[in-house]
Amino acid sequence: MFIGSVGAWLPKTTLDAMHMSWQAGFATLSLIYGIGAIFSLVMVLLGAGFAAQVFGDRVRSGGLITRGHGIRARQIRKTVANWKSDQVGWRMKEPLKKQAGSNHAGNGLRHAVVQQRHARWLSDRAITISAILLSTLCQTIAAAAAEPAQIVSTMRAGLQDWQPTLDAVGNLRAERGVNLAFEASGIVSKINFVSGQSVAAGDVLAQLRLNDEPGRLAQLKAQARFASVSLARDARLLQSKTTSNAVVDQDQSNLLALMGQIDAQQAMIAEKTLAAPFAGQLGIRQIDLGEFLTQGTFVVTLQSLDPIDVDFYIPQQQLRDLRVGMQAIVTVDGWGDRAFTGKLQAITPQVDQASRTVVVRAQIENHDHALIPGMFASVRVGIGVVQHHVTLPISAISATTYGSTVYVIRNTGKDRIAHQLLVTTGPERGDQVAILSGLSPGEEVVTAGQLKLHEGTPVVVNNAVQPDFAAHPQLPQE
Template sequence: MNKPLWLLLLLVGCGSEQKTSEGPPEFRVPVVVEAVAREALVDQLELIATLNAREKVIVMSEIDGMVREIGFAEGTHVTESQMLFRLDDSKIKADLVEAEANLKLAQLKYERGRKLLRDQTINQQDFDQLEAEFKASQARLDRAQEDLLDTEIKAPFAGNVGARLVSPGQFVTRGTAMTEIVDADSLLLECHVPERYLTVLQIGAPVSFHTVSFPERLFNASVTFVSPIIDPVNRTVMVKAGVANRDGALKPGMLGNVNLELARYPNALTIGEAALTFSRQGTAVMVVDEQDQVTSRSVEVGLRIRGRAQILNGLAEGDVVVVEGHQKLYPGAKITRVE
């Protein structure tokens, strides 16, 4: 064998011995980790609520009469005291003229009777009759004047007017519903809260909510009323929260998904909820040390909100825990951190 070939075989043999002496590579479990941090958490109760107008009224006629004029367009905004309907007033004006004449006559008789009574020309009973007729005439005049005013039906407050329920030329009677007005600038969010939360319900407490029509928009309100009565059937208490509806986006009758604030924790110790593991021994997490080795540690959990878990005991700020991949881990296992 020539010398170059002999040297080549020797080098190959030495390389094989060195490779077999290294042994198998160390196995590490790929996981996603997260550091324990502090953040603000708000404990909220989720409820379904209904939006109602703070002020709502059905406009009715106070007298009998025929509709002569309608002073609004359906669905528009009206101002306070704006004329909505005008009824025919011809008969009432005639009654008013008659009532004024009867009052003048009754007043003359009353004044004459008072002189006659002083002169003892008539007795007290006759004078009392004249006085009663005078007062009755005054009352009939007052009523005729009120009826004339009632021929013009006005908005009791500013708001949005609904559909008209009568038409021009239609005869209406006292108490006929003619339209509806709601004050949509100021709404009330009404919901029923389980009685166990009664102690945390306070006037002025903040409330946030979404609606089906605006799922991405967060609206704010504040508690204005907590009923003193608990419903005996479902054990809930009615709560109302005032909502400023300045842009008119919200409508009475809408449903709202409400978040009622129960407590606020401005400096809570938190981890991702996915880091928690559960067993008969309780709740635990896999903690990673500086050598990327894991140990199981029991923890006490408080709030669990939107994927975050509040840690009351067992961890410190800055501890590193496994949030993905801990299913394949065991105490003492080595990990590889992945993004």
């Protein structure tokens, strides 16, 4: 009743622990009672054997006394045999009486011998049973004192390729990216795009309202045409010597002035027109139709996403390991384990005096537009020659005062025993560590639970749960 009420509010793990503790307590109490009972029985049998031994000794002592009478009886029987041919007189009566006494002594001797043998048999059996029970007691104590098997998880040590790398972090940026804005003030009269649209270079995106600018432009163009006609007529008259060179020069000056005014007017109109400077993808529209905008108001962003660049920083000590054209592997949190391949495009020829770092740029193909500017990226550049190392999870390594150790599993008949090995560790990457010496490929190594082990501990393998073993682990996404 009490256990049921307690189990209603205790968690399952606590109940399991209590149940295991009770079982262990009952097992220990039963073992103590069993050892006490066997010990008592051994003492009783040893006492019986001792008593039988003492009784046998006493019987043997009595047999020594009787044995003297047996010798005398044999002498008498011999004398009687020698005197059988003689007459039996009154002188033989006394020896015959002694002979009868000797026969009685012989019967007593035989009875003592039987008792002695029986006592010896009892003593031998008591000692044998006591030895058997004592051996059973020792085995029981040894079994009770034997170390229980510990549950561990294991994995086979294997060879993996290790490429020396230079790791860094950086930011993605578009190869070409701008925030578009009008150069003049005015009211929005046209919007020719939607948010997220892909556009080509030169596409008109928006237009501010044109007041008198088109009329002024038409007027200037008309004046320019008249000035051109006047220049042509005066040039013909100059050939016939009916006008002067000054008139022709004035006509040329007027025409050039009008052409300049036309260019200025067209520029004013262009300031009220927003066009795409290059092909790319637009962002979110920030203006509305009919809205008054001042000069420089942000309208929309335009980004060229393929290819895309990543800028990252490296310490000046590692500058000697990098060359333009080396392969770079880029990963971002938003795409998990997906890796994007690119090449180093440029290395800044200057070290930042504040941080002593160098900016390096890599360019990545981005056909599906999976990467966008501003993303935080991890960059890995392969340097050096590929190496081969025995690889284990970092959790399999135990640090001790005399070095790093691992536990390997050895099969000894029906038992599996943990054996400790001293190893030399090398570089680390993610959840992995390279073993330089002390461990052979194919060894079964304990990866979890080694804190419960020492040399020779019996183990039971349960690989239902394994530690992390990723070369390039990703941060959990919240």
